[in-house]
Amino acid sequence: MKFKTLAVVATVLSALAAPVSAQIKEHTFKVGIGLSDDHPQAQAVRHFAEKLAAKSGGKMNAKLYASGALGNDVSMTSALRGGTLEMTIPDSSTLMSLIKPFGVLNLPLTFNNEQEADALLDGPFGQKLLAMLPEKGLVGLGFWENGFRHVTNSRRPINKADDLAGLKLRVIQSPLFLDTFNALGTNAIPMPFTELYTAMEQGAVDGQENPPATILASKFFEVQKHLVLSRHMYSAWVLLMSKKTWDGLSAEEQKIVQEAAREATLFERKTIRAFSETALGELKKAGMQITELPAAEQAKLRTKLQPVLAKYGREFGEETTSEMMGELAKARGTATAK
Numbered sequence: 001m002k003f004k005t006l007a008v009v010a011t012v013l014s015a016l017a018a019p020v021s022a023q024i025k026e027h028t029f030k031v032g033i034g035l036s037d038d039h040p041q042a043q044a045v046r047h048f049a050e051k052l053a054a055k056s057g058g059k060m061n062a063k064l065y066a067s068g069a070l071g072n073d074v075s076m077t078s079a080l081r082g083g084t085l086e087m088t089i090p091d092s093s094t095l096m097s098l099i100k101p102f103g104v105l106n107l108p109l110t111f112n113n114e115q116e117a118d119a120l121l122d123g124p125f126g127q128k129l130l131a132m133l134p135e136k137g138l139v140g141l142g143f144w145e146n147g148f149r150h151v152t153n154s155r156r157p158i159n160k161a162d163d164l165a166g167l168k169l170r171v172i173q174s175p176l177f178l179d180t181f182n183a184l185g186t187n188a189i190p191m192p193f194t195e196l197y198t199a200m201e202q203g204a205v206d207g208q209e210n211p212p213a214t215i216l217a218s219k220f221f222e223v224q225k226h227l228v229l230s231r232h233m234y235s236a237w238v239l240l241m242s243k244k245t246w247d248g249l250s251a252e253e254q255k256i257v258q259e260a261a262r263e264a265t266l267f268e269r270k271t272i273r274a275f276s277e278t279a280l281g282e283l284k285k286a287g288m289q290i291t292e293l294p295a296a297e298q299a300k301l302r303t304k305l306q307p308v309l310a311k312y313g314r315e316f317g318e319e320t321t322s323e324m325m326g327e328l329a330k331a332r333g334t335a336t337a338k
Contacts, residue, residue, distance in 0.1 A: 023252040029062045029086035029245065032070030032079075034193045039217040040275045041089060041237065042066050044144065044268030048239075051260035060256060062087065068194035074173060081137035083244035089144060089237045093174045096316070098136045102129055102238075103316040104324050108180050108305050109298075111234035111328070114145065114273065119331035121236060125324055130238075139246040141261035144268045146211055146235035147276055151228050152220060153207030154200065157291050158228035161300035170196050170208040176312050180232070181209075183308050184301065200224060211235060212279035213272050221286040229292045232301065239265065 031048075035041050042064060049062035070076055073090035077098075080088055096103035104110075111117050120126055121143040130140030151158060153167050165185030171177035173190040181188035189205055199205045200223040207224060214220075215227065239261055246254065284290060293301070313321040 023250040024056050024059045024256070025250075025253070027060045027249070027253070029060075029241070030065060030070065031062050031087040031089070032065045032068075032076045032085055033089055034068045034072055034076075035066060035214065036217050037064070037066040039066075040213055040268060040272040041144065043271055044264050045089070047267045048260050048264035051263050052256065055256045055260055056253070060253065068192075072192035072194050074192070077138070077240065080240055080242040080245075083137075083242055085242065086245045087239070087241050089239050091146060091172060092143070092236045092238050093172050093177065095133075095238060096174060096176065098138075099129070099132045100316050101132065101320040103174075103176055103312060104321050105129075105236055106174075106176055106233055107309060107312060107316075107321070108233050109231075109302050109309075110324075111148075112332070114147075114234075114269075116328055116331045117145070117234055117236065118269070119334070120324065120327050123327060123331075125327045133240070134243055137243045139241045139243050141239040141241060141258065142265040144237040144239055144265060145272050146237050147213060147272060148231045149209045149211055149233045149235050150215075151207060151209045151230045151232070152215060152224040152288075153226050154203075154224050155206050155226070157226045157289055158230070158293070159291050159297075161293065161297045161304065163228075168204075168206045170199060170205045176308070179308050179311070180305060183304050185304075197223065209233075211276060212283065213275045216275075216279040216282050216286075221283055221288050225287070225289060227283060227288050227290045229290065230301070231298075 031045050033041055033045065045062065045064045049064070052060045052062055070085060071079065073088070073094045076085055076088040077090050077094060079085035092102050093106045126143055133140045151164065151169065153169070155167060156163065158164060162185070167186045169181055169186045169188055170191045171181050171188045173192065178188045178190060191199060191205070196208055197218060197220065200208065200220065208220070209232070241257070249257065280290060
């Protein structure tokens with residue numbers, strides 16, 4: 001009996017002395033995205049997979065499923081909540097149906113530049129939003145950049161705010177996007193991203209709104225002639241993991257996932273910004289006509305959107321909206337001081 005006890009103690013001591021890697025098991029996380037395999041978002045998923053494998057001695061892996069192979073943002077987020085998919089990276093706007101405060105990030109004409117967005121999303125405000133996800137069956141690992149959104153269409157150049165009137169525009173499946181574009185005089189049509197190219201090709205919609213990286217990577221120039229640099233909204237993605245998956249990981253595995261996610265976040269922002277800089281030139285080369293709204297016309301957009309800003313500022317929570325604007329004011333003060 002004495003020997004048996006000693007054997008048990010030896011086993012326990014051995015386990016305690018075992019390297020941390022013993023806490024790491026074999027995992028392969030399926031990561032579903034709606035965008036194409038060569039988009040910066042997909043490149044960043046591959047970077048995440050590389051970091052995950054390197055930090056776990058090859059035991060933890062991530063496998064990319066691009067171009068909506070596993071569904072659209074809404075259906076994949078639902079799959080995460082149900083535990084049938086491990087990871088996805090939806091637009092933050094699609095989360096507002098679960099957690100209203102996420103909607104403030106998409107309030108039109110709110111951000112001036114990418115640096116303000118980084119400061120807000122990586123700071124206390126962004127972390128507060130991520131902390132709301134676990135009760136909905138999701139774990140937020142960081143905010144990735146989609147970028148400033150612009151309008152494209154196949155019918156006419158947009159030189160004035162009023163030129164948008166009457167266009168049939170596909171928008172993200174969100175009441176805020178619908179109200180925003182209806183307020184600008186368009187006929188806004190909610191539709192999953194995965195159906196968009198075909199809808200434009202067949203003339204079911206005249207156009208859409210997305211950042212340059214998405215417009216180029218998705219080859220929208222093949223079915224769209226005109227692009228206006230409207231900068232009407234800043235758009236962020238949220239790197240999500242299923243809470244069921246997360247809860248099944250050891251503390252060491254969770255730490256590895258968080259570290260790999262942080263490195264992938266920095267990589268993604270750098271990659272998409274570089275891609276976006278060259279995207280406009282590529283779109284011009286591909287035959288798109290690009291216009292820019294003068295300051296006076298941007299001001300008209302803001303005037304038209306005042307009722308939308310007021311409505312959704314209340315709906316997403318006046319306290320949340322006020323907190324966000326306060327954090328942005330701080331970021332602007334820091335940027336001015338530099």
